[in-house]
Amino acid sequence: MTTSAMSLNRRRLLALAGAASGAAILAGMPLPARAQGSGKLTVWVFDQTTSTKLKEGFPLAYPGYELEIVQMPAADLIQRLVIALQGGQGLPDVVQILTRETGALFATGQFMDMTAELEPLRANFPEGILLDNEGELITFIQGPGNMGFWVNRAALETHGLAIDPEGTWADVVAVARELKEKSGGKSHVFIQPPGANGFLMFNGYFNARGGNWWDASGNLVADAELAADTLQFFVDLKTEGLSYDTVWSAPNYWDLIKDNTIVGYTMNYAVGSTNLKRNVPDQSGQWQLVTWPRWNAGEPQRTGNFGGHVYAALRNAPNPQGAKDVVMWWLSEAGIKAQFETVGTLAYAPARDVVDLNIPDPYFGGQTVLSDLISVPFPQFYYQHWTETTSALTNAVDQALSGAKTAREAIDEALAELRAI
Structure with a gap:
């Protein structure tokens, strides 16, 4: 057999092996x-x-x-x-x-x-x-x-309130307004982290709406209108007193949950499930995961990555x-x-x-939290020029939340800074 024939046969065998491997994977088998x-x-x-x-x-x-x-x-x-x-x-x-x-x-x-x-x-x-x-x-x-919306269902029920798992963010805001009134301003289902964490949370919402600052090649492609509209959402929450200024790494964060100051927040699995269960074990059975509300009714459900x-x-x-x-x-x-x-x-x-992701979690009232959370994907996101992006957008979020600039002015200024890279 000639060398070329041997090479051809080898390529065919490799192709067949690859096809067989691909078929096995698509059939649901782990990689051999x-x-x-x-x-x-x-x-x-x-x-x-x-x-x-x-x-x-x-x-x-x-x-x-x-x-x-x-x-x-x-x-x-x-x-x-x-x-x-x-x-x-x-x-x-x-x-x-x-x-x-x-x-x-x-x-x-x-x-x-x-x-x-x-x-x-x-x-x-x-x-x-x-x-x-x-x-x-x-x-x-x-x-x-994958970000989820973690809600103390029992705390809301004491005020005759509930979050619709199939609802929109506008529906959640409506509940937040009622909660503010009925709890005398004590309880909140939104938090507002400071600094870079505030930007990263905003970025999760922006990502969920299909937003990107850059494309895969590092070209600036941000939709300023979408970014400003998303940032305005956070500004409105703060202006109305519907968000509580804190971050999950604050020393008193879990105490705020224990006394029902915080009865809801958006975050990933590590903070939303693992750390919640570890730090607030006494509230087992009271919480629920709302995978991610839609921005508008009828839209495909997408979350953001954090x-x-x-x-x-x-x-x-x-x-x-x-x-x-x-x-x-x-x-x-x-x-x-x-x-x-x-x-x-x-x-x-x-x-x-290989593993059972459909495990009922008693802390969340028997919800299959892992499979539910992963069932909602996030749009592709590109972390190009991330140091500069974090700096510019953190400043934009801070300025908009403080009222120093409108959301659109803050976003436009940040994008101008990023264009100069």
């Missing part, structure tokens, strides 16, 4: 393990919980690799990574980075093209989870921060096959279980065949 690789494999991480699962589980699937995990604070990791990318030396094979850091880093073109591995699986990921750069699929978000991280392979990884294996291990049965046990939220269809 790859052929064994070898050599040293270095992964930089900032999070101990997920990296511990990687350290325990990956060698069982790939014993041929010598896995080294280097943990450091997220900010230090980014600084060290940027230096390594600039110098082209000391690069790891894989890095764990926050989702919001991906835009600028992926735009360098120094992350591995994983299109061949991820494209056959695209149908199994909800909108917004696969991340790309210039048409190349790079990785997928783990622990996506959080998440990725494991991404470097284009010049010392061990390129090993780098791919680390990223894809998270989609194997063991990797899916590891994600479930650490971040909870899973945005990958075959995960339902």
